[in-house]
Amino acid sequence: MLKIENLNKKFKNFEIKDVSFELKKGYIMGFIGPNGSGKTTTIKLIMNLLKKDSGSIEVFGKDNIKFEREIKDRIGFVYDEGYFYEDLTIKQMKNIVAPFYTQWDEKLFKKYMKDFSLDETQKINKLSKGMKMKFALAIALSHNADLIIMDEPTSGLDPIFRREILDILYSIIQDENKSIFFSTHITTDLERIADYITFIDEGKIVFSKEKDLILESYAVVKGGNEDLTPELEKSLLGFRKTNVGFEALTDDKNMIRDLLGEDVLIEKPSLEDIMFYIARRQ
Amino acid sequence: MLNLIRKDFLVTYSNKFAFYMLLLLIPLLLFFIDNFDSNTSFMYSVLTFVFISTRTPFAYDMKDKPHLFIQSLPVTKTDIVISKYISIFVNFLIGSIFTTLYISFLSLFNLLDISVLKFSTVIFTLSVSIFLVSISLPAEFMFTPKMSNLINIIIYVIFLNFFIIGDNRILNFINIFSDYRIGIGLILVLLYFSSMVLSIVLYKNRKFY
Numbered sequence: 030m031l032k033i034e035n036l037n038k039k040f041k042n043f044e045i046k047d048v049s050f051e052l053k054k055g056y057i058m059g060f061i062g063p064n065g066s067g068k069t070t071t072i073k074l075i076m077n078l079l080k081k082d083s084g085s086i087e088v089f090g091k092d093n094i095k096f097e098r099e100i101k102d103r104i105g106f107v108y109d110e111g112y113f114y115e116d117l118t119i120k121q122m123k124n125i126v127a128p129f130y131t132q133w134d135e136k137l138f139k140k141y142m143k144d145f146s147l148d149e150t151q152k153i154n155k156l157s158k159g160m161k162m163k164f165a166l167a168i169a170l171s172h173n174a175d176l177i178i179m180d181e182p183t184s185g186l187d188p189i190f191r192r193e194i195l196d197i198l199y200s201i202i203q204d205e206n207k208s209i210f211f212s213t214h215i216t217t218d219l220e221r222i223a224d225y226i227t228f229i230d231e232g233k234i235v236f237s238k239e240k241d242l243i244l245e246s247y248a249v250v251k252g253g254n255e256d257l258t259p260e261l262e263k264s265l266l267g268f269r270k271t272n273v274g275f276e277a278l279t280d281d282k283n284m285i286r287d288l289l290g291e292d293v294l295i296e297k298p299s300l301e302d303i304m305f306y307i308a309r310r311q
Numbered sequence: 312m313l314n315l316i317r318k319d320f321l322v323t324y325s326n327k328f329a330f331y332m333l334l335l336l337i338p339l340l341l342f343f344i345d346n347f348d349s350n351t352s353f354m355y356s357v358l359t360f361v362f363i364s365t366r367t368p369f370a371y372d373m374k375d376k377p378h379l380f381i382q383s384l385p386v387t388k389t390d391i392v393i394s395k396y397i398s399i400f401v402n403f404l405i406g407s408i409f410t411t412l413y414i415s416f417l418s419l420f421n422l423l424d425i426s427v428l429k430f431s432t433v434i435f436t437l438s439v440s441i442f443l444v445s446i447s448l449p450a451e452f453m454f455t456p457k458m459s460n461l462i463n464i465i466i467y468v469i470f471l472n473f474f475i476i477g478d479n480r481i482l483n484f485i486n487i488f489s490d491y492r493i494g495i496g497l498i499l500v501l502l503y504f505s506s507m508v509l510s511i512v513l514y515k516n517r518k519f520y
Contacts, residue, residue: 078382080516098385106383114322115375121325128314129384 030054030176030208031075036084038074043232045070048084050227050237055205057198059219059240060212061300062229063308068212069109071229072180076106088176102131105169109181111161115154119147119164130172141167159190166197177201179211183218191215195222216300226300230308240300247303250277250285252293261288267306278306315386315394316401323367332363349414349423350432354439355471356413360406361440362467365398365448366460373456392452392510396503399444403437431489441499443470445506452514 036048045067052058062068073079075086077097086093088100113122119142127133142149145163147156156164162182169177177198183191198209199222213219219226219240227237236243250265257275262268264284268277279285282295372378381391417423447466450459 076383077388078379097387098390101383102385104383108379108383110376112376112378112380114371114377116326116371117322121321125318125321126384128317129386131385 030089031210032085032087032090033071033075034085036071036074036086037082038070038079039082043067043070045074045232048229048232048234050234052208052210052225054208055202056224057202057209057211057222058225058227059216059223059300060210060227060229061214061216061219061304062212063304064214066230066308067232068214068229069180070232072178072212075178076101076104102172103175105172105174105177107162107165107169107177107179107182109184110158111153111165113153113161113164116152118150118152119156120149122153122164123149123168126168132173134171134173137173138167138171141170159186162186162190162194166194170197170201175207177207177209177211179209181212181214183213183215191218198222214304216304220300228304228307235307243300243303244297247278247280247298248282248285249296249298249302250279250289250293251275251296252289256289256292267309269306269309278302312390312394312397315381315390316398318381319364319368319394319398320401322371323364326367349418349425349428352414352423353407353410353428353432354436356410357403357406357436358440358443358471360409361399361402362443362447364402364406365395365444366463369451369456370460373460388514389511392507392514395448395451395510396444396507399440403440407433407436438495438499441503443467445499445502449506449510449513452510452517 031052033051034049036045038045043065048067048071050058060068060071070079074081075088075093077094088096089103091100093100114125117125123138127135127138141147141163145160145167147160147164147167153161153164166182169179183194186194195218198211201207202209202222223240225238226240226243228235247266251274253274254270257268257270257277264281265277265279268275278298285293285295378391382388411425411428414423414428415425418425443466447463450462450466453459454462
């Protein structure tokens with residue numbers, strides 16, 4: 030569905046370096062990383078908003094530049110902000126967008142308008158951020174797109190809106206022919222719905238794996254400061270010390286257990302733990 | 312391509328400010344031109360009409376960044392650029408019809424005389440429109456919306472002062488134009504397509520944030 034290989038893009042103070050990952054049909058992939066890690070740049074390269082230096086981007090098995098029009102016809106794209114003509118009404122904006130898509134489904138659009146409680150006569154500049162995001166989603170979902178790409182769709186939204194949007198995404202993925210790729214730094218959203226996680230930091234991919242595998246292969250270690258020897262520090266993926274003890278991330282639970290026995294607590298990590306410790310170490 | 316032209320048309324004319332600008336302000340401006348006649352009025356009005364109609368969709372880019380959204384639609388950057396160049400003719404046609412009707416209306420009150428409007432003025436105005444838009448559009452595809460806006464307003468003001476305002480300048484230019492029709496026509500065609508190719512290259516290499 031989406032295959033990126035050795036993608037490179039260099040800027041003055043930042044670069045995307047050898048980014049590779051693959052999203053298969055029927056899955057949701059979360060694209061995580063701290064602010065400024067390269068998530069939006071990668072998405073802009075996929076959408077050909079930026080010109081890559083080298084590497085390949087294939088969507089539906091086709092080059093994203095050579096077959097740009099055909100590919101975008103099958104992609105539903107949602108930005109972190111709407112980027113609509115704000116002086117227009119929802120209906121006027123829809124009238125502009127609809128003819129561009131070969132498979133625009135007016136009935137489906139009307140259904141989403143109703144489900145999202147959006148009034149077509151309302152001006153876009155009067156909509157709240159959450160409502161604009163719902164409108165963007167309605168457009169992205171009303172032309173039978175096979176791939177939904179979203180850049181930070183839940184940032185700045187309250188938990189109720191976020192949950193609603195995640196529920197919508199979850200319902201879309203019930204159709205096994207569709208896939209979703211979405212970037213976020215709110216990792217709790219992904220723990221609910223993602224099948225795969227791709228983690229980017231400082232322009233490089235740290236990992237791109239099944240979510241459950243990731244959560245199983247890492248662990249959070251909690252213990253007293255006296256247990257945190259220099260040798261242990263070196264073997265950890267990241268740690269932080271407080272007055273009452275240390276907390277760390279490891280990818281070798283058995284080694285920690287052998288070394289420290291029952292003196293430490295070993296817990297299942299959250300995606301946020303993993304992102305925090307790895308990004309800090311890098 | 313047609314959808315992009317249609318999009319620009321809808322955006323330009325759904326904006327009430329642009330609508331009033333185009334329908335009311337331009338005709339009013341006709342009264343401020345020296346040597347007020349139908350030929351000068353036609354050129355001034357149509358040229359302003361073409362300039363505003365071409366600029367309005369770009370003006371939105373400065374405020375709401377809809378160009379980012381448009382690029383997520385099934386269009387290429389080449390499509391976007393070419394549509395702007397084709398729009399010159401659409402906007403010229405609308406501007407010409409509107410202005411001719413307006414001058415005809417004023418003729419009823421003997422303020423202007425539609426019968427003196429020459430076909431050569433129409434052709435000359437089209438040529439100047441192509442020239443103006445061909446030298447101003449590449450800036451839209453190269454610079455940020457704010458910068459390109461500034462550059463194009465400067466180009467427009469210089470242009471109007473040079474070509475139109477002044478003693479019989481327009482008539483002198485029309486005479487020169489008539490004498491060298493083929494040469495000027497070829498230069499315009501070359502300028503139009505060179506500008507289009509330059510804009511495509513600039514837009515393809517532009518960074519969008």
